[in-house]
Amino acid sequence: MRSISEAIAELAFAIYLIFEKGGADMMAMLFAQRVILGKCEFEDVPAKLKAQVADILINECGLPELVPEEWGGTKGKDE
Numbered sequence: 001m002r003s004i005s006e007a008i009a010e011l012a013f014a015i016y017l018i019f020e021k022g023g024a025d026m027m028a029m030l031f032a033q034r035v036i037l038g039k040c041e042f043e044d045v046p047a048k049l050k051a052q053v054a055d056i057l058i059n060e061c062g063l064p065e066l067v068p069e070e071w072g073g074t075k076g077k078d079e
Contacts, residue, residue: 028052035066042067042075 031053034040045053054071058064067073 024049024052028056032056032061036061036063042071042073 028049031040031045031049035042035045035053035057042050042053042057050071054067054073057067058072064073065075068075069077
């Protein structure tokens with residue numbers, strides 16, 4: 001059985017690997033995909049990833065309607 005300190009060390013290492021060498025890009029792509037599939041809303045995206053996710057949704061996917069105006073999209077313009 002693992003101790004709490006071992007579990008924390010493993011979690012910290014996993015987080016390091018995720019954000020090292022493009023991990024943030026991968027996380028942004030993951031959240032963009034979740035927004036596209038309707039699994040979450042743009043508002044649910046972590047603050048540090050919102051700019052990247054907005055860029056992906058608008059410029060790579062052509063879906064500005066999923067991004068609020070304050071992030072460069074068109075969501076909420078006609079509401």
